[in-house]
Amino acid sequence: MQTDHSTAQTAAPFRRRVFYIPGYDPIHPRRYRELYRKEGRDQAQISGYGLELTPKTTKGPYGWHVAGQFGAARAEADIEVLVWSDIVKTSMQQGIAATYVQLLRTAWAYIGSGALFRLMRLRKGPMIAALYPIVFLLVQLGLACLTGWGLGGLAARLHPVLGCGVALAVIWAALSLFRRWDNKIFAYYLMHDYAYSAQAGGANPPELEARMAAFRAPLRASLTEGYDEVLVVGHSSGAHLAVSILSDLLREGLPERASALAFLSLGQVVPMVSFLPQARRLRADLAYLSAQDQLAWVDVTAPGDGCAFALCDPVAVTGVAPAGKRWPLVVSAAFTQSLSPQRWSALRWRFFRLHFQYLCAFDRPKDYDYFQITAGPLPLRQRYAGRMASKSRIETPLSGYRDML
Secondary structure, eight states, X not given: OHHHXXXXXXXXXXXXXXXXXXXXXOSOTHHHHHHHHHHHHHHHHHHTOEXXXXXXXXXXXXXXXXXXXXXXXXXEEEEEEOOOHHHHHHHTXXXXXXXXXXXXXXXXXXXXXXXXXHHHTTOHHHHHHHHHHHHHHHHHHHHHHHHHHHHHHHXXXXXXXXXXXHHHHHHHHHHHHHHHTHHHHOHHHHHHHXXXXXXXXXXXXXXXXXXXXXXXXXXHHHTTXXXXXXXXXXXXXXXXXXXXXXXXXXXXXXXXXXOEEEEEEESOOTHHHHTSTTTHHHHHHHHHHTTOSSEEEEEEEOTTOTTSOTTBOHHXXXXXXXXXXXXXXXXXXXXXHHSOHHHHHHHTTOHHHHTTGGGSOOSSOOSOOHHHHHHSSSOHHHHTTTOOOOTTOBOOOOOSOOOOO
């Protein structure tokens, strides 16, 4: 036994390259490193393994290195954030009036196409999240107009023109004040998020297509750099970006003796895009990727996450599942079971925080552990080999648009 233990300790560590694709997030990518450091430390203490973060050892704009000790097994991971926050920031640089125009266009994109009513049949949570910014922005506009009407009416007693000017000034001042408070209520942020996906009816904007093409270069290069696994993690809106990036990569053909390729989608909102009429590229990529055996694809969501289409198979519900469909394996992070009652009680109404729980520690972990998946000694395909898909998954094809490029 001592000989086996020594051999395990001296064996080369399992090496993994991880590419993390964030969702629609304007925050600097250092946020993800600090989140990984803090939550990884907590999960390691709870689950009894070791994690050590050090500066990145690879090229790329932003990343970090992780060394893990899991019993006698060692693993190393080079993690890189594929940054598109600059595109997000640019798309959010809309004035107050332009945001209300976005509201009308986005509402029409989903209502006029019928996508809204079909999405409601999947999960209520993300649809409430989608309606939230519309309702809040309209309430803000109503309150601003009422205040302006009241104060303008008083000023109009002195002079009608003065009353009109006061009313307009008060309305604008009130809307500006509401916008300054948006870091607490996120109405403008969510409006920009949904508007970005809906602006071209589900088709990717040119600047995003160009960035996705650029992401393929480091991903392809890593496949021949001696890693045991190359893992792509797509969170929230980043999941549908990853679907298209990986589809393009596989269509080009993988290099000889390529590393094992894996895809982990977390808290995905794919139907918000794939149900739109012009999302032909995404629908084609979903159908294509779901039938490929050159990668393993595991989709993790949780009913407790009101911002995700929990346990909705993104390929099946879009109605593009091919005859040879293999992926994704749809599993639940089961927040109500993998978090203690005390922890769940503290988080259950923090909707935006719960949407990031997939990247965080669980105090009662089950078979989903983000840090073992990204920095542990088992490849994703092996880790979930034999794992049955969630029995409560939704596979009913509900999209009204199924044409593909």
